[in-house]
Amino acid sequence: MNVFEPRFQNEDAAREHLEALHWPDGPACPHCGSLDAKRLPPQHRKATKAHPGGTTRKGVIQCNDCRQQYTVTVGTVFERSKVPLNKWLLVNHLLCSSKKGMSAHQIARMIDVTYKTAWFMMHRIREAMKAVDSEPLGGYGTTIEADETYVGGKTKNRNAKQQRRFDKRRSHVADKQPVVSLVERGGKVRSFHIERATAETLRTVLVTNADRGSWLMTDDHSGYKTVGREFTGHGVVKHSLGEYGRHGVFHTNTVEGFFSIFKRGIVGIYHHVSEKHLHRYTSEFDFRYNTRKLTDFERADENLLGAVGKRLTYRRAGSLQAA
Numbered sequence: 583m584n585v586f587e588p589r590f591q592n593e594d595a596a597r598e599h600l601e602a603l604h605w606p607d608g609p610a611c612p613h614c615g616s617l618d619a620k621r622l623p624p625q626h627r628k629a630t631k632a633h634p635g636g637t638t639r640k641g642v643i644q645c646n647d648c649r650q651q652y653t654v655t656v657g658t659v660f661e662r663s664k665v666p667l668n669k670w671l672l673v674n675h676l677l678c679s680s681k682k683g684m685s686a687h688q689i690a691r692m693i694d695v696t697y698k699t700a701w702f703m704m705h706r707i708r709e710a711m712k713a714v715d716s717e718p719l720g721g722y723g724t725t726i727e728a729d730e731t732y733v734g735g736k737t738k739n740r741n742a743k744q745q746r747r748f749d750k751r752r753s754h755v756a757d758k759q760p761v762v763s764l765v766e767r768g769g770k771v772r773s774f775h776i777e778r779a780t781a782e783t784l785r786t787v788l789v790t791n792a793d794r795g796s797w798l799m800t801d802d803h804s805g806y807k808t809v810g811r812e813f814t815g816h817g818v819v820k821h822s823l824g825e826y827g828r829h830g831v832f833h834t835n836t837v838e839g840f841f842s843i844f845k846r847g848i849v850g851i852y853h854h855v856s857e858k859h860l861h862r863y864t865s866e867f868d869f870r871y872n873t874r875k876l877t878d879f880e881r882a883d884e885n886l887l888g889a890v891g892k893r894l895t896y897r898r899a900g901s902l903q904a905a
Contacts, residue, residue, distance in 0.1 A: 589671050596668035597641045601654045603886055611645040612657035618646040658889040659706040669693045671886070673700075674707050678885050679878035682847035683866060705902055708862040710889035711869035719766045720796030722814065727765045727799045727837040728788060728806065730779045733848055733855060734758030759857050761844075761864060762787050765837040766796075770872045773844075773864035775857075785809040801834055840871055859902070 588595035601609075609619045625639040641653045655661050660670050673693060676684050690700035720726040734757055762784060763773040772791050776783045784805040789812065792798070798813040800806040801821045810816030817832045819825050827833040844867045848855055855863055873881045893905030 585672070590668055590675070593666045593668045594640065596666075596671045597654060599671065600660075600667065600886060601641070603883060604654055604658075604890060609643045609654075611648060611650065612652055613650045614645060614648040616645050616647040619643050620646060622651070657891060657893075659710050659892050659894060660889065661893060663703075663706075665695065665699065665703065669695070670703070671882075673703055674710075674885055675878070675882040677704060677707055677866070678870065678873075678882040681870065682843060683851045683863075685851055685853075702896075702902075705859065705862055706894045707885065707889075708866045709892050709894045709904065710885050712862075712865045712888075712892070713772070713868065713872075714888075718791055718793040719764055719770060719772060720793040722793075722795040724769070724793075725767045725797045725799055725817075726792050727767065727834045728762065728784075728792075729801060729834050729837045729841070730760050730762040730776075730784070730803070731841045731845065732758035732760055733845075733860060759860055761860070763837050763840060763844075763864075764788070764792055765840055767836055771837075771840055771868050773868050775860040775864060779803070779805060781805040781808055799832065799834055840867075843867065843871070 585591075589599040590596070604610075608617055609621075610617055611619060620643070622642045622644055625642050627633075627637045627639060629636045639653075642651055643653065644651045655663070655667065660667065663670065673689055676689065676692075686701040686704050687697055689695075689704060690697045693700070695703075760776050760779040761773055762776055762779065763771055764787070765771045774787050776787065781804065784803075785808070788798070788806075788809050792813075794813050796813055797815040797817065798806070798810050799817045799819075800810065802818050802823075806816070806818075810818075819828060819832050819834060827835065844864075847867060848863070852863070869885065870881070873884055876884065894902050895905050896902065
């Protein structure tokens with residue numbers, strides 16, 4: 583990437599880039615949808631303690647129908663942010679172009695903001711990455727691979743509470759969070775953080791996100807046995823017996839490849855991921871995988887388009903809520 587691109591250095595250039603993406607046919611009112619609008623001159627605000635000389639709000643547009651004023655950031659994840667828009671576009675580009683992600687501490691150092699600000703910015707960008715396509719994956723003639731992985735620390739690093747849970751359940755995943763992913767071969771991936779990898783939860787994920795006309799490919803996890811009968815076919819590779827491929831068709835290598843990137847990002851970049859926010863990290867890795875054929879600039883612009891109609895606000899310290 584070229585960090586000297588005008589939109590990464592200048593707030594006016596950043597706003598113009600966002601307007602060109604969101605309004606190819608001219609400004610559209612986010613309040614009533616009208617295309618009849620006029621641009622207003624820069625709006626000068628009163629002096630405050632934080633800004634003794636006052637501030638200037640540029641890019642303001644007034645709707646000629648509902649008379650509401652707005653800018654290109656209204657109704658997006660960037661709304662009401664005090665961080666300059668060019669920094670938003672830079673962070674968006676960095677997160678979209680880094681294959682395994684980028685830590686909030688690194689972002690905070692690069693753009694000179696606090697860690698808390700960088701953390702919140704990145705979660706808002708991940709909100710833009712969230713898929714809105716509800717169409718099921720696959721279909722007749724396609725193969726969908728399904729598998730689950732577990733996010734969490736090593737056994738030797740358990741604290742006393744986690745060790746008690748482990749002793750009670752006698753499971754190596756007692757203190758880990760399960761993530762199940764569905765990958766259409768040659769197509770897209772969808773990942774979900776689930777409470778437990780049981781036959782019931784796995785079936786719910788599969789039947790709501792995969793076309794049952796597809797051929798389902800899984801390992802020998804017992805949770806897939808019953809739901810597999812609902813698909814056109816169900817291929818199984820027996821990982822428990824050391825089998826990882828058969829005839830070049832029976833395998834789960836595609837979803838395992840996705841997991842390798844996902845786990846390297848969690849372990850090597852983020853180190854620790856809260857259970858509360860794990861679903862946002864799965865959206866991040868899904869988005870980059872699903873746009874892997876785009877260039878870094880195209881992928882970043884795709885996410886800027888996805889920022890429309892999504893808000894993420896604080897309800898209380900450390901708790902995020904989609905608005």
